[in-house]
Amino acid sequence: MSKTYKVEGMSCGGCASSVEQAIKTAAQEARVEIKLEGGLVTVTGVEDDDLVKQAVEDAGFTFAGIA
Template identity: 50%
Template sequence: MSTTYRVTGMTCGGCARAVTQAITEAAPAATVDVDLDRQTVTVEGTDEALIKVAIDAAGFGFEGRV
């Protein structure tokens, strides 16, 4: 089951990669899909608390589920 979250501050492919790396570093089994246009990140395979910490620590804004 995947969940989609609103994440602010991602403006280019480098940001998308940084968010993806932050999540998969914390949760190696997770799959991550970033949608820059919608400013969303869809994640499968880990829990919301960990995703929030990883995204905040990477300098982006975790704003909860879409």
């Protein structure tokens, strides 16, 4: 199952890979797909929204909820 979240503050590929890496560090089983335009982050293999939220925020981006 996958969930798509809205993340604000990603403005380049470096930002996107930062968010991806932060989520994977928090949940090694995660698969992460990011659409920079629209700030959409799709996470597969993680059920815990709060874990994703925390990882995104700890990496300096704004978690804006489920897309």
